[in-house]
Amino acid sequence: MAYTIVDPHCHIIPHREPVWGWGPRFTVEQLIAMMDRDYEVMGEIKHVEKAVVMTGLGLTSVDHRGLVEAHEYVLESIKKYSDRLYFNPVINPRSWRSDQLELIWEWKDEYNVCMLKLHPSMHNYSLPGYAPFPTDESKEIVYPVFELARAMKVPMMIHMGESPYSIPAQIAPVAETFSDVPIICAHSGANNIPSYAVDAILLARTHDNIFLGTSWVQMPELVQMYYAIGPNKIIYESDCSPQAMGQTLRMVTNLHLPPPLGVGALKDEVYRMIGKNAAELCQIPI
Amino acid sequence: MPETFIIDCLTHISKKPDNVIGWGPKFLAEDLLSRMDTSRMVLGEPTHIEKAVVFPALGNTVPTSTLSFEEQHSYVLESVRKYPDRLIGGIVIHARLWSKGVNATIRSMVKDDGFRMLYIHPSLHKYWLPIKTPSEGEGSKQMLYPLFETAQELDIPIIIHTGEQPYSVPATVDYVAGEFSKVKIIIAHLGTQGEMFTVEALLVASRNPNVYVETSFAMPHMLIEAVHTIGPKRVIFGSNCPPLEPTQQLLNVEEALTLEPPIGMSLSYEDTRKVMGLNLAGILKL
Numbered sequence: 001m002a003y004t005i006v007d008p009h010c011h012i013i014p015h016r017e018p019v020w021g022w023g024p025r026f027t028v029e030q031l032i033a034m035m036d037r038d039y040e041v042m043g044e045i046k047h048v049e050k051a052v053v054m055t056g057l058g059l060t061s062v063d064h065r066g067l068v069e070a071h072e073y074v075l076e077s078i079k080k081y082s083d084r085l086y087f088n089p090v091i092n093p094r095s096w097r098s099d100q101l102e103l104i105w106e107w108k109d110e111y112n113v114c115m116l117k118l119h120p121s122m123h124n125y126s127l128p129g130y131a132p133f134p135t136d137e138s139k140e141i142v143y144p145v146f147e148l149a150r151a152m153k154v155p156m157m158i159h160m161g162e163s164p165y166s167i168p169a170q171i172a173p174v175a176e177t178f179s180d181v182p183i184i185c186a187h188s189g190a191n192n193i194p195s196y197a198v199d200a201i202l203l204a205r206t207h208d209n210i211f212l213g214t215s216w217v218q219m220p221e222l223v224q225m226y227y228a229i230g231p232n233k234i235i236y237e238s239d240c241s242p243q244a245m246g247q248t249l250r251m252v253t254n255l256h257l258p259p260p261l262g263v264g265a266l267k268d269e270v271y272r273m274i275g276k277n278a279a280e281l282c283q284i285p286i
Numbered sequence: 287m288p289e290t291f292i293i294d295c296l297t298h299i300s301k302k303p304d305n306v307i308g309w310g311p312k313f314l315a316e317d318l319l320s321r322m323d324t325s326r327m328v329l330g331e332p333t334h335i336e337k338a339v340v341f342p343a344l345g346n347t348v349p350t351s352t353l354s355f356e357e358q359h360s361y362v363l364e365s366v367r368k369y370p371d372r373l374i375g376g377i378v379i380h381a382r383l384w385s386k387g388v389n390a391t392i393r394s395m396v397k398d399d400g401f402r403m404l405y406i407h408p409s410l411h412k413y414w415l416p417i418k419t420p421s422e423g424e425g426s427k428q429m430l431y432p433l434f435e436t437a438q439e440l441d442i443p444i445i446i447h448t449g450e451q452p453y454s455v456p457a458t459v460d461y462v463a464g465e466f467s468k469v470k471i472i473i474a475h476l477g478t479q480g481e482m483f484t485v486e487a488l489l490v491a492s493r494n495p496n497v498y499v500e501t502s503f504a505m506p507h508m509l510i511e512a513v514h515t516i517g518p519k520r521v522i523f524g525s526n527c528p529p530l531e532p533t534q535q536l537l538n539v540e541e542a543l544t545l546e547p548p549i550g551m552s553l554s555y556e557d558t559r560k561v562m563g564l565n566l567a568g569i570l571k572l
Contacts, residue, residue: 024547024548025548026548026549034549040326040327192482193480193481193482194478194479194480194481194482194503195450195480195481216505218479218503218530219529219530219531219534220529223529240549241548241549242506242507242548242549243506243507243549244506244541244542244545244549244550246537246541247506247534247535247537247538247541250531250533250534250537251534254531254533254534257531259311260311260312260313260528260529261321261527261528261529261530261531262531
């Protein structure tokens with residue numbers, strides 16, 4: 001088994017975001033430097049070999065930028081570091097409809113597109129529900145994105161972690177409609193409300209196609225996650241920037257420790273969580 | 287001795303799993319010392335955690351516990367006597383158990399065995415902190431003021447659990463912090479556990495110079511916000527081990543404070559050392 005670390009959740013942007021205020025300038029060189037820092041993993045010094053990058057989220061939500069303009073820097077960076085970086089376009093389904101989605105298809109091979117990202121909180125919409133109202137309109141904007149993921153054979157990543165649009169259980173209806181599309185529940189719902197991770201665990205336990213990302217998650221919920229859904233559905237992610245890679249990685253590798261601090265996870269299980277699962281889902285060679 | 291003198295503000299030890307709430311594991315003093323002495327690099331040098339404030343397992347202190355106050359603390363007392371250079375006793379006081387006898391025992395623990403901190407847990411022990419409205423706040427005042435008066439007299443800090451509704455919202459610390467302005471109050475977890483009330487915690491600390499914040503469970507960007515808001519002298523490292531693991535929690539603090547923006551804030555090593563131990567050493571008069 002390859003003992004490779006893959007971080008499937010990073011953001012780069014060459015300038016401060018225009019609106020949000022918390023999307024800082026974080027260049028691709030800063031990201032590469034962060035990946036190349038020394039990280040102690042179960043007694044060995046390791047580096048993050050590959051990362052999946054997204055643009056600064058603020059660029060996708062304001063000023064009516066097109067898909068290309070919002071992703072210009074990421075595209076350029078992927079070209080520059082194509083052996084290290086993979087691409088997760090952030091899709092604003094309120095603005096970018098079919099013609100733009102076709103562009104993502106065209107980017108797939110040239111720019112290592114390996115996943116598609118939705119952010120209901122940022123873009124202000126509810127995911128489709130079970131009832132025909134009031135979320136039928138959501139189907140119109142969200143289903144095409146899932147259909148694209150299905151056609152491209154790539155997973156979806158959906159931001160989760162606060163009311164009202166990013167509560168993990170809200171993923172269930174669309175996950176059932178697109179049961180063949182793997183979905184990574186980013187942050188396991190814990191971004192701003194750590195206890196939402198418990199809901200995400202239930203969601204992943206009851207839906208085969210749902211996987212859980214570990215950024216912003218706290219250790220007690222990570223331990224629960226391991227026992228509830230097993231290491232095959234847990235995916236290390238840093239959310240760098242703004243999060244650092246070291247402490248986020250350390251939390252997952254701490255599952256190697258015996259209880260009560262860890263769960264006594266095997267080395268292969270740990271590397272599955274910090275690399276292999278993401279690599280398999282996103283078809284990243286390791 | 288390493289240049290960085292690390293003191294862990296918040297740890298728990300217990301001879302057996304607590305049999306009441308299910309999340310307090312068996313974790314011996316020796317288990318804790320092993321984690322304190324684990325090999326790790328902090329601020330560029332190999333170091334260990336020099337001292338830790340140890341509290342009993344919280345589950346043993348819930349309202350339905352059949353253990354007396356003395357029994358709840360017997361293992362901590364035994365451990366502090368066994369490792370007086372490494373472990374500093376902490377007292378979890380269930381305010382509903384307050385009595386003249388408990389008061390006398392606490393005084394003895396402080397004077398004879400060097401206990402240095404009181405811990406109150408409104409969520410676990412089911413009460414509101416005092417508020418101004420007499421009809422709602424009077425009962426809480428009657429229950430809690432003797433405890434704060436004792437802390438003031440003994441000149442020891444009180445750490446208050448925060449991080450979820452309804453009893454542990456950090457804004458509720460504000461009133462009692464103003465009433466007992468000579469008592470040093472530490473807001474545990476920076477207001478983050480099941481939910482994230484960090485900004486509220488910092489607002490309270492901004493208004494009350496006797497309020498400090500402890501770092502376990504805190505999100506890294508909020509650690510940065512804490513130092514920007516109240517300065518480094520009132521931020522105190524704690525691991526909350528178990529369930530959290532000290533190296534990961536130290537890394538969380540180190541990366542957030544010392545890495546360059548936007549991941550960190552480039553805080554000086556001198557100020558970071560304050561957060562990691564020197565601030566607490568001052569409060570505890572070590």
